[in-house]
């Protein structure tokens with residue numbers, strides 16, 4: 319199931335894979351919003367840049383987003399002020415507001431036709447006892463210098479709300495068209511972008527790094543890990559301070575009136591809405607039904623939740639697209655931006671965007687570009703990737719490590735007590751056969767595919783996802799297709815395939 323964005327830009331840019339070893343100033347690993355924006359800025363400053371992408375550019379998380387460009391990251395600023403103080407909250411807001419302006423500037427200077435539109439953004443509640451949190455958020459935002467409004471009505475909203483916080487002049491766009499625009503500009507500066515080229519290892523060399531890929535080697539002075547979840551475990555240890563969370567989206571057409579703006583619920587379930595263009599018509603995107611990536615999900619259960627929700631308010635609706643993706647969430651909910659580790663100089667990361675990566679990826683690109691150019695950046699400190707604070711968040715950290723340990727020592731409850739014959743067609747399960755743990759998928763014709771369901775990242779027991787027919791890791795969110803091929807990081811390698819009669 320492909321997103322609306324990928325579906326209507328599929329053949330808009332075709333790039334080669336790496337076919338010989340190369341030398342460059344900076345090797346960017348990963349062509350999503352963070353990698354491409356950083357490569358764009360560095361190219362503009364005259365740096366020699368090579369981008370490598372495992373699949374096709376902008377087809378992973380950034381190609382499956384909702385595409386809201388806003389500094390309104392849910393109800394966040396009141397929390398930031400109480401946990402980190404006013405100065406911190408002001409800088410977080412400013413950095414993300416500047417990102418909106420930066421994106422607008424890039425679109426205008428590069429003449430990127432990406433359906434960019436200014437829109438107001440709202441966080442709404444339908445609950446009386448949530449109103450005070452919205453009011454506190456309005457006060458918090460005003461305190462740190464931004465206008466925000468408390469409203470009780472939104473025109474053409476599908477249901478009654480109790481209140482909402484409104485940020486004016488935010489924006490939305492078609493993220494993949496924007497990324498294709500960035501690529502064209504990077505290529506126009508004589509820099510390189512290779513698709514279908516997977517980084518396997520980053521090795522220290524005398525004057526920089528050797529990026530080993532499945533297609534050749536890249537010798538670079540500096541490296542940017544823009545792989546969404548960093549693919550290197552050590553010495554950064556990001557797997558101890560981040561997890562992934564998945565959400566689902568549907569795009570519907572309806573003849574009913576739809577609301578003007580971008581919306582997200584304050585309380586769970588966090589339904590999210592916006593209008594998008596499709597074949598010259600307005601369609602409505604509805605997102606939500608989130609869960610921790612890797613938790614077992616029954617067939618299409620999550621899409622059904624969204625479709626039921628859509629049908630309740632838009633009885634005539636027709637579902638045009640369905641898709642899902644996930645994002646990295648840091649333990650303290652602040653992105654990690656900057657140097658990967660004190661022990662690996664000149665390797666940089668930008669991750670943990672907690673589903674607000676349109677602006678966060680631009681903030682990250684600006685900070686990393688400044689670091690490479692040796693310039694000061696006033697926001698660097700608040701996103702410091704090497705900060706110790708998450709480690710002090712003992713409760714969440716203990717939970718996360720406990721979850722990893724449970725999955726490493728094999729959560730026996732997830733191994734089914736039955737044999738292959740009992741697995742239904744078009745379904746999968748983990749079973750034990752001859753003292754071996756097997757992951758079995760039986761396709762609609764009854765053909766059996768068997769893998770060792772042990773994640774190639776850190777060895778956790780995988781879960782079967784019967785919506786996407788994938789093996790997913792509940793520890794750090796790596797994903798594999800039913801034949802064991804790795805599709806999502808942080809894992810790089812596939813699963814061991816098991817052959818039996």
Ligand SMILES: Cc1cc2nc3c(=O)[nH]c(=O)nc-3n(C[C@H](O)[C@H](O)[C@H](O)COP(=O)(O)OP(=O)(O)OC[C@H]3O[C@@H](n4cnc5c(N)ncnc54)[C@H](O)[C@@H]3O)c2cc1C
Pocket residue numbers: 347348349350351352353370371372373374375376377378379380381382383384385386387388515516517518544545546549563564565566567605642643644645668669671672673674675676677678679807810
């Ligand atoms: C359902 C959903 C809706 C969202 N909606 C919004 C929104 O409305 N507004 C907002 O601000 N944010 C939103 N987000 C968040 C936003 O989409 C992400 O934060 C952002 O796209 C992440 O960008 P990225 O560049 O880090 O990752 P990606 O786009 O995933 O890019 C990483 C790239 O690295 C490549 N890669 C991985 N491993 C390797 C390797 N070994 N070698 C080479 N390449 C590799 C991948 O193939 C991929 O293309 C949403 C997130 C979700 C889950």
